[in-house]
Amino acid sequence: MSKIACDASYSIAAVSKLTGVSCHALRVWERRYGFPVPARSPSGHRRFSADQVHVIRKVADLARGGEPIGNLIESVRSGQLVLDAVQSEPRFEGAERAMFEILVDRLASADLEGADQIYDKLAKQMSQLDLITTVINPAMTDIGDRWYRRDCSIYQERTVTGFLRRKLDHMLETAQRANPNPKRIVLVGTVQGDRHQGGALMFGVLVELAGWRALDLGVDLPVSEYQKAALAWKPDAIGLSFVLSRNINKRFKELSLIRDVPVFVGGRSILNYQGLARKHGLIPLFGPIADSIIAFQAEMESRSRRAPAEDLVR
Ligand code: B12
CATH class of the missing domain: 1.10.1240.10 (Methionine synthase domain)
Known part of the structure; x- marks a missing residue:
């Protein structure tokens, strides 16, 4: 059994979770740009320092704003990109990490x-x-x-x-x-072809904790069933998890037919398909799930301010 690690090294999975950058992207950046170059554990696994996590997070935040990744990495190297003091990550410090x-x-x-x-x-x-x-x-x-x-x-x-x-x-x-008296209802699940339930469940728990009712429709469900459920149950929103990107264009097209309920799409695949999602009238939520929930609530709030309750259309 491995013992509790207390040094300041982060595995690639931990860095991915702390920064919202996928493990695949971290490996590609390392190969293509020589950034970030982690240390290696005796067994050869990548080990990142707290400083590296901080820089990656900053770069990832700016990249989400549309700045090309190559330029950002160059700015870090040349010192043009000013980084704030390293913030401690209490939740991942020491044994807990x-x-x-x-x-x-x-x-x-x-x-x-x-x-x-x-x-x-x-x-x-x-x-x-x-x-x-x-x-x-x-x-x-x-x-x-x-x-x-x-x-x-x-x-x-x-x-x-x-x-x-x-x-x-x-x-x-x-x-x-x-949560016996939920404020509003959201349908959660995954669409046809995607059997990964974790993201939808996490989203469901967090919306329940925020006072909503999450109706979990499970995984691998044809979009036509979401459409029927939307007509029958009149939910306030639909939140779908896309862990795989297979047939994503087709699924987005089908989802674009659901006109009277806002459809939020999250999950690891969405980072690369934000534009396509928007093109189909869907609302992409990406990055750590805690941030997604805040963005989800903010979007719903602004919609209910903009439109009369019975007229919530995308
Ligand atoms: C468990 C698992 C399975 C189980 C799922 C069982 C079940 N009932 O859930 C089974 C065995 C079925 C499975 C099968 C496959 N899997 Co799988 N699986 C996983 C694993 C380990 C966890 C999946 C999960 O629940 N993730 C949930 C969270 C952790 O995913 P996330 O997208 O990062 O979510 C975050 C955010 O995006 C956000 N979020 C997620 N959803 C939503 C939704 C909303 C609305 C919002 C706001 C936010 C949000 O919240 C999370 C926290 O920040 C992942 C590893 C991984 N990194 O996810 C591989 C993984 C997803 N699987 C993978 C693969 C390749 C497969 C298979 C193709 C394997 C095969 N050859 O058969 C099949 C495909 C099956 C299918 N058609 O779906 C790859 C996908 C790679 C890729 N390029 O897409 C992964 C990444 C493994 C890997 N490291 O390579 N898998």
Whole structure:
């Protein structure tokens, strides 16, 4: 069993979660621009420093504003891009930082009791939002990366993600019971072809915690079913997770036919398809999920101010 890591090194999965930059993009930047170049652990895994995380986050924020990535990296090198003092990341400092990796280690070796011990301890210490953003979500990404690197087998990936999804299911149920008079309703799920449930569940839990009712329609559902549900149940919004980008153009086209309910699209694929989403009248939400929820609520607020309640059209 690995011991708790206390040095200031961050795995690529942790950096991805802290900055919103995918692991794939970090590897491409390193290869193409020589930035950021991480240290390597004895087993060859990338290890980033807290300073590097800070710079990557700054670059990623500016890139989201439309600045070409090559120019931004050049500005960092030449010192033109002024960086604020490194901010501490209390949630990822010290022992807590590596907890999700230890949780994944335990689950991947079928130590479910050990995993529950860590999970219960963390759940007592932190808010549900922090539990999702600093434990569950990075653990999902971490096991996905281990699978991609061939560092684990599919049966281990299934054990880890099954555990995490059960925790999210439980959180959703608990949040729903604690939210008997929801302000508004949002349908959540994934569309046909995408069987990844984690993002939709996380979004569902967070909207419930914000006082909304999340109606979870599950995964791999044809858009026509969302359309029917929208007509029957008249939700205030639809929030869909796109983890895969397969047939995304086709799915966006189908979604553009849902005219009377705003359709929000999030998930790891959306970063590269924001323009296409907007072209089809969809509202892309990207970056860490905590930010997406704030953006989602702000957008809904501004819509209800702009239009009479019965006339919420995109
Ligand atoms: C569990 C899992 C599976 C399970 C899913 C089971 C289930 N019931 O959910 C199973 C075994 C079915 C599976 C299958 C496959 N998988 Co898979 N899987 C994963 C894993 C480990 C977790 C998925 C998950 O739930 N992610 C949820 C979160 C963690 O994803 P996220 O997009 O980063 O979400 C963040 C934000 O985008 C945001 N967000 C997400 N959704 C939404 C929605 C809204 C509205 C908002 C506002 C925000 C938001 O919240 C999150 C936090 O910030 C990922 C690893 C990963 N990094 O995600 C691989 C991963 C997604 N899978 C992958 C692949 C390749 C596959 C398969 C193609 C493998 C295969 N050859 O069969 C199939 C495809 C199946 C299909 N048709 O969907 C790749 C995808 C690579 C790519 N280029 O797209 C990944 C990334 C693994 C990897 N590292 O390579 N998978």
